[in-house]
Amino acid sequence: xxxxxxxxxxxxxxxxxxxxxxxxxxxxxxxxxxxxxxxxxxxxxxxxxxxxxxxxxxxxxxxxxxxxxxxxxxxxxxxxxxxxxxxxxxxxxxxxxxxxxxxxxxxxxxxxxxxxxxxxxxxxxxxxxxxxxxxxxxxxxxxxxxxxxxxxxxxxxxxxxxxxxxxxxxxxxxxxxxxxxxxxxxxxxxxxxxxxxxxxxxxxxxxxxxxxxxxxxxxxxxxxxxxxxxxxxxxxxxxxxxxxxxxxxxxxxxxxxxxxxxxxxxxxxxxxxxxxxxxxxxxxxxxxxxxxxxxxxxxx
Amino acid sequence: xxxxxxxxxxxxxxxxxxxxxxxxxxxxxxxxxxxxxxxxxxxxxxxxxxxxxxxxxxxxxxxxxxxxxxxxxxxxxxxxxxxxxxxxxxxxxxxxxxxxxxxxxxxxxxxxxxxxxxxxxxxxxxxxxxxxxxxxxxxxxxxxxxxxxxxxxxxxxxxxxxxxxxxxxxxxxxxxxxxxxxxxxxxxxxxxxxxxxxxxxxxxxxxxxxxxxxxxxxxxxxxxxxxxxxxxxxxxxxxxxxxxxxxxxxxxxxxxxxxxxxxxxxxxxxxxxxxxxxxxxxxxxxxxxxxxxxxxxxxxxxxxxxxxxxxxxxxxxxxxxxxxxxxxxxxxxxxxxxxxxxxxxxxxxxxxxxxxxxxxxxxxxxxxxxxxxxx
Numbered sequence: 001x002x003x004x005x006x007x008x009x010x011x012x013x014x015x016x017x018x019x020x021x022x023x024x025x026x027x028x029x030x031x032x033x034x035x036x037x038x039x040x041x042x043x044x045x046x047x048x049x050x051x052x053x054x055x056x057x058x059x060x061x062x063x064x065x066x067x068x069x070x071x072x073x074x075x076x077x078x079x080x081x082x083x084x085x086x087x088x089x090x091x092x093x094x095x096x097x098x099x100x101x102x103x104x105x106x107x108x109x110x111x112x113x114x115x116x117x118x119x120x121x122x123x124x125x126x127x128x129x130x131x132x133x134x135x136x137x138x139x140x141x142x143x144x145x146x147x148x149x150x151x152x153x154x155x156x157x158x159x160x161x162x163x164x165x166x167x168x169x170x171x172x173x174x175x176x177x178x179x180x181x182x183x184x185x186x187x188x189x190x191x192x193x194x195x196x197x198x199x200x201x202x203x204x205x206x207x208x209x210x211x212x213x214x215x216x217x218x219x220x221x222x223x224x225x226x227x228x229x230x231x232x233x234x235x236x237x238x239x240x241x242x243x244x245x246x247x248x249x250x251x252x253x254x255x256x257x258x259x260x261x262x263x264x265x266x267x268x269x270x271x272x273x274x275x276x277x278x279x280x281x282x283x284x285x286x287x288x289x290x291x292x293x294x295x296x297x298x299x300x
Numbered sequence: 301x302x303x304x305x306x307x308x309x310x311x312x313x314x315x316x317x318x319x320x321x322x323x324x325x326x327x328x329x330x331x332x333x334x335x336x337x338x339x340x341x342x343x344x345x346x347x348x349x350x351x352x353x354x355x356x357x358x359x360x361x362x363x364x365x366x367x368x369x370x371x372x373x374x375x376x377x378x379x380x381x382x383x384x385x386x387x388x389x390x391x392x393x394x395x396x397x398x399x400x401x402x403x404x405x406x407x408x409x410x411x412x413x414x415x416x417x418x419x420x421x422x423x424x425x426x427x428x429x430x431x432x433x434x435x436x437x438x439x440x441x442x443x444x445x446x447x448x449x450x451x452x453x454x455x456x457x458x459x460x461x462x463x464x465x466x467x468x469x470x471x472x473x474x475x476x477x478x479x480x481x482x483x484x485x486x487x488x489x490x491x492x493x494x495x496x497x498x499x500x501x502x503x504x505x506x507x508x509x510x511x512x513x514x515x516x517x518x519x520x521x522x523x524x525x526x527x528x529x530x531x532x533x534x535x536x537x538x539x540x541x542x543x544x545x546x547x548x549x550x551x552x553x554x555x556x557x558x559x560x561x562x563x564x565x566x567x568x569x570x571x572x573x574x575x576x577x578x579x580x581x582x583x584x585x586x587x588x589x590x591x592x593x594x595x596x597x598x599x600x601x602x603x604x605x606x607x608x609x610x611x612x613x614x615x616x617x618x619x620x621x622x623x624x625x626x627x628x629x630x631x632x633x634x635x636x637x638x639x640x641x642x643x644x645x646x647x648x649x650x651x652x653x654x655x656x657x658x659x660x661x662x663x664x665x666x667x668x669x670x671x672x673x674x675x
Contacts, residue, residue: 098570099450099569101567110558119567159451182448183447183454
C-alpha cells in the first residue's frame, strides 16, 4: 500500500468515524453485496467489526467460524475456498493461523479477499485502525515516536504497524526481550530495544502487544511475573515516555502480564476502546473501496 | 562426450509406502533422463528401511522394475526414532552401503557417539542430516528478514553449524567416518573445511538447489521451494558453490524428494519439505563447467568417482572390466528446465523457465540403453 492509498483510507475512515459517533450510521450504503467472513482462528473484535461494518453498508453478511471444526486443517482449505467462491461472494474476509493463507486463497477465488490477520505475517486493517486512532488523538503521524512493545516475533500487528507507520513518517521502535525479537527487524526501519526504559524514552505512543499464553511459561520468557517486571507497562515505566504519551493495545489484554490494569482503564491515556470503535470505521472504508473498485473493474 | 553414469547418493524414492508420490520405476525413469545410472535411496519409506527384510524388498523391486541400479541405505536407529541402533552389521551384509536417519538427525549426542564407534568397528559409513532438531524447532524456512516479513517460523543457520560441529567432534573422537549429505550454510562449510584440515574422516555433499537458488524463491509462500535444510541467502549459496569448486564438498547429490501436489498446495507451514531433483543434478552442476570454474573432469568427480569411492558404489569410472554404466552428454545443448516436464511421478520443483546448458542424450546401464536412442 502506498502512502497516498493509506491516507485515502484513513481520511475516509475518519469521516465515517465521525458519522458513526454522531448518527451510528456511515455516510452511505452499498446494498446487494455479499460478504463472507471466514475465520479459521478465534477472534472477537476483528470478526465482529467486519460483520458490523458489512451490516452498516447494507451487505449480506455470512459469518463462518471454522476455528474448531476439522476445516481448520489445511488439507481442505482450498476446497473450502472454492466452495464458498461458487456462492459468488463480493468480498471474502479471511483470518487464519498460518501466514500466507489469504494470498493462497486469493489465487483460487474471483472475489476480493481481505486479510483479517494471517499467522505472524500481517493484519493490515488493524494497522489502519491504529493509525487512524493515533492521528485522531495526535493530529498527525509524521514525526511521532511510536514504541511497539512485547511479543514482536509472533505479532502480525507489529509487522503491519511497522510497515504502515514508517511509510507515514513516524519513528518506530520495537521493545522486546531477545527471545521475542524477530531476526532482521531493523531492516524494516524499526529500531530494536531490549529495555523498556530506553525504548520508551521520549515516546509519543506506547503500543503494547498481547503475550500469547503458550509463550509465557518458560519457552520464551521464564514467567508472567518476570515478564511483567521487565516488559509489562506500569506507570513507573511509562514515566520514560512523554508526559502526553498515549497507550494502545490491539486486544485482548492480559491484565497484569503486559499491561497494568490501572493504565489500561485510564481514560486520559488509554486509547484501547477507541481502537475498537475505529476498527469498524476503517473496515467500512476498506469494504467500500473494494466493492467500488470491483464495480469499476480495477484490480482488487 | 561419453562419461560414466552419474551416481546419486541421496534420493527419497517413496517405495514402499508412498507409491502415489514415486516408485522405483518412475524414479529410475527420471534418473535415466538425468544421466544417473546408480541411486542410493534413503530409508525414510513406510516402513522405514531398518531391517534386512526391507533391504531385500528394495533389491527385489529394483531388480524387477528399475531402469537404473538402486542401492539401499538403512536407518541408524530403529524406525529412525533416535533410540535404538539398527543391526548395522547384518544390514551391511545384506548390501546396505550407508546408514542415515534421512531427514532426521540423530538428536541424542550420546547415541550418535555410540553409533559412530560401532560403525567404525565395522568400517561403515554414517550419513547425518545436518540440522539439529532442537534448533530447527518448527521452522519452515531460513531465518532472517525474509522469514520475518513473510511471518514464517524459521530455522537459523546455526542449527546446521551446531549439528555439523558436534558430529565432527564425535566422529573425530570415535575415529569414525562421517558424511554430511546436503550442506546449505557457510558455517557448516567452514566447519567441514577445518575438520578436513585437522584430519577428520569427513566428507560432504550438497544438492543442486543449494548452489543454484536462494531463499528468495520462497517469496509469495512458494511451497515448491520449501526444503530441509532450507534455501539460504546469497552468501551461503556462494559459499556452497565455492566449496564444490575447491573440493570441501566432495559430492553433489539430488536429495530428490518427490511430493504429490496435495502435499504442496497448502499453507507454507503445513506443506511438505523437499523438491524433485533427479533431472536437475546434471544441468545445474554443468554450470560450474560453463562458467569456467571447474573442468569437466573435476565436476564429473563430484557426481561419479567421488561418490563411488565414499559410498562404495560400484562404477563411477570408465575402465576395462567396469560395468557399462554410461551417459552420452551434449554439453552445449541449451534448454529450459521446467518441472512440469520431469519424468518423475511428482513435479514439485520451483523451476518453470530456468535456462540451462548441457543434457544427457543417451543413458546406458550394464550396456542396455535406458534413455535416449532406441530403447
